[in-house]
Amino acid sequence: MRIARIAHAGGTAHAVLDGGTADLIADPFAEPPAAGGAADGAAGRAPVRLGRRLPLAEVRLLAPVLPRTVVGMAHNTGPADRALPPQAFLKPARTVIGPDEPVHLPDGIGRVDAEAELAVVLAGSPAGHTPDTVLRTVFGWTVANDITARDLQRSDPLWTSAKGRPGFTPLGPWIETDLPAPDDTEIALTLDGVPLRPAATSGLARGIA
Known part of the structure; x- marks a missing residue:
């Protein structure tokens, strides 16, 4: 649905x-x-x-959900990241915009990268759950663009200025409640009309749960 x-x-x-x-x-x-x-x-x-x-x-x-905050996971791009500890980072609610809204970049921000991600929309708290039961709290799945200002990221160990700017988390266009295989879903990104190489969640260093 x-x-x-x-x-x-x-x-x-x-x-x-x-x-x-x-x-x-x-x-x-x-x-x-x-x-x-x-x-x-x-x-x-x-x-x-x-x-x-x-x-x-x-x-x-519009953005299919208005979260209070966005939690991202670093060190999860591929098998090589398994040697690194899991690292969460936060993005404020102001970063969330709809799927077709423009992203306004300030002058002098430097290199900015788009990162297509599978976003998990939670309906309840995962606290107290185990990896075997935590998916019960999932309302559905959507697509996020985790926009990152790379030059700012190098000087900010918490990545707040690099990932927390208004509009840096486009979401949508909808929530899919019946994603058959979240651990093996292909995600593609188009940049300026040019399709980039797709990736799949099966290649992540760690599973969804």
């Missing part, structure tokens, strides 16, 4: 994308947890449909 956030003539909404239409639904992250599933939040719950459909031609796709 493809779940999106959209802008339309009446405002913004969540919707299930079905063919050429957007079927409006209640905010899936605001719904109360199902009985017995409080720890896992919205994961696995059916969307609440509002009975209104809009043609896709009349809507604009």
Whole structure:
């Protein structure tokens, strides 16, 4: 199922994308947890449909989720990174923009790289879970562009200035709730209209969980 956030003539909404239409639904992250599933939040719950459909031609796709923060994982590009310890980094919410929004780069920022990533959208806290159970907290999957200012990264060990600028995490265009093989999914990136070499999550140093 493809779940999106959209802008339309009446405002913004969540919707299930079905063919050429957007079927409006209640905010899936605001719904109360199902009985017995409080720890896992919205994961696995059916969307609440509002009975209104809009043609896709009349809507604009926004970032499919507005996270409080974005957690990235470094040292996970390929097998060689297995010799390095896992390293998480944070990106503030202000970095998140929609899939077709422009990224404004300040003058003098230097080299800037686009990095296509598989993004995991959590519906609940992973605290207390094991690798065997943590995927129960996953609401779905989307694509992120982890934009990085390389010249700034060299002088900032926490990468805050290099990765935390407004617009440095384009997300979307939707959340896929039924990704069949998150540990073996190909991700491709197009830069200035030129397709770059695709990569797959099967090549990561560590698995999703």
